[in-house]
Amino acid sequence: MSYRIACDIHTHTLFSRHAYSTIAENVAACRAAGVELLGSTDHFSSMLFPEQHVRNFQYFMNQGIWPREWDGVYVLRGAEADIVSLDGALFGQDVRCPESIVGKPYATERTLFDIVTANLDYLIASVHNGDFTKGAPIARTTGMYVKALEEPKVLVLGHTGRSGVPFDIDEVLTVAKERHKLIEINEHSLEMDERGWFHSVCSRIACRCAEMGVGIVVSSDAHVAPAIGSFNCAKRMLEEIDFPEELIMNRDRATMLQALDAALGSE
Numbered sequence: 001m002s003y004r005i006a007c008d009i010h011t012h013t014l015f016s017r018h019a020y021s022t023i024a025e026n027v028a029a030c031r032a033a034g035v036e037l038l039g040s041t042d043h044f045s046s047m048l049f050p051e052q053h054v055r056n057f058q059y060f061m062n063q064g065i066w067p068r069e070w071d072g073v074y075v076l077r078g079a080e081a082d083i084v085s086l087d088g089a090l091f092g093q094d095v096r097c098p099e100s101i102v103g104k105p106y107a108t109e110r111t112l113f114d115i116v117t118a119n120l121d122y123l124i125a126s127v128h129n130g131d132f133t134k135g136a137p138i139a140r141t142t143g144m145y146v147k148a149l150e151e152p153k154v155l156v157l158g159h160t161g162r163s164g165v166p167f168d169i170d171e172v173l174t175v176a177k178e179r180h181k182l183i184e185i186n187e188h189s190l191e192m193d194e195r196g197w198f199h200s201v202c203s204r205i206a207c208r209c210a211e212m213g214v215g216i217v218v219s220s221d222a223h224v225a226p227a228i229g230s231f232n233c234a235k236r237m238l239e240e241i242d243f244p245e246e247l248i249m250n251r252d253r254a255t256m257l258q259a260l261d262a263a264l265g266s267e
């Protein structure tokens with residue numbers, strides 16, 4: 001089977017610092033590639049700045065001014081938030097935020113996480129530096145991913161096959177299914193995988209999603225506009241295992257928006 005995948009909900013802009021395109025360039029790339037829906041998900045992570053102050057993250061806070069329909073492309077506002085502890089905490093949840101971007105004290109103190117993510121449509125939760133998981137029992141790393149999935153704004157667990165953190169796949173997928181949350185199959189993981197290290201684990205995760213009926217998203221994780229909407233390695237891997245098309249929730253715009261609503265709509 002050859003899959004049609006018309007949405008890309010894991011992409012980066014210049015804000016991520018090791019990515020190179022603007023949101024407008026990403027929208028134009030979608031249009032050129034026939035991608036109907038773009039999800040922009042820059043890193044929300046300590047990898048960006050030495051100081052974790054709200055003024056460094058205001059890029060996320062003003063995304064309400066982005067048109068929903070931008071040159072014919074439906075645009076979702078998101079972030080890729082780092083999972084930072086075995087408790088499944090996300091970046092910014094333990095950062096106090098007493099003052100606004102102009103230095104005015106907030107009436108009620110909130111966390112950096114709450115302020116930055118308040119107006120976003122969804123989050124992808126990913127591990128980028130898994131040192132804190134080294135030596136942890138599988139029960140703890142599994143609990144970490146479960147907790148991250150339970151976070152109301154989290155729609156997707158990002159590149160679990162590449163992060164190098166072993167976990168109990170079935171247990172995490174059970175929670176994903178219950179909560180209508182999605183598991184990512186990440187093109188970038190497979191593309192950079194010259195030695196085939198990630199292929200087998202990504203394929204195992206995808207197989208269990210197929211068997212257990214858990215929805216996936218296929219993402220480019222593009223860090224530059226021309227990579228948007230390119231899913232060749234992921235498609236090939238899914239073809240190898242005859243993955244059911246109806247579980248690819250980003251196959252078209254209507255299905256993607258329904259999946260978003262099913263996972264986060266009632267939160």
Ligand SMILES: [Zn+2]
Pocket residue numbers: 012016018043223
């Ligand atoms: Zn990145």
Ligand SMILES: [Zn+2]
Pocket residue numbers: 010012080221
């Ligand atoms: Zn990413």
